[in-house]
Amino acid sequence: MNPATFMQQFGPIIIIFAIFYFMIIRxxxxxxxxxxxxxxxxxxxxxxITVGGIYGKVLNIKDDVVTLDVGDKIKIKVSRSAIGNVIRKKNGNSAEEER
Structure with missing residues (x-):
């Protein structure tokens, strides 16, 4: 099989994979x-804010468990992976300002 035939057969597949990589995977x-x-x-x-939509302030972090104060002396424990986004850092900066 010569190189021109190889590129005709597998070239489109290689191009499609490159497009998927740069648009989806990366x-x-x-x-x-x-x-x-x-x-x-x-x-x-x-x-x-948690992935479930609960807003709170981090009180304690121990391994994979985060204790949140959600207001009126209510504390809940969630998994660290349940944290969806940091709204405001401790020093007062929003998460968007730090990027």
């Missing part, structure tokens, strides 16, 4: 990296 990997970074930098005093 952005997803970046989002996952950003999420892991956000969860690892989580600190007491940060205001967060």
């Amino acid at each position: 952005p997803q990997q970046k989002r996952e990296k950003d999420r892991r970074n956000m969860l690892s930098n989580l600190k007491e005093g940060d205001e967060v």
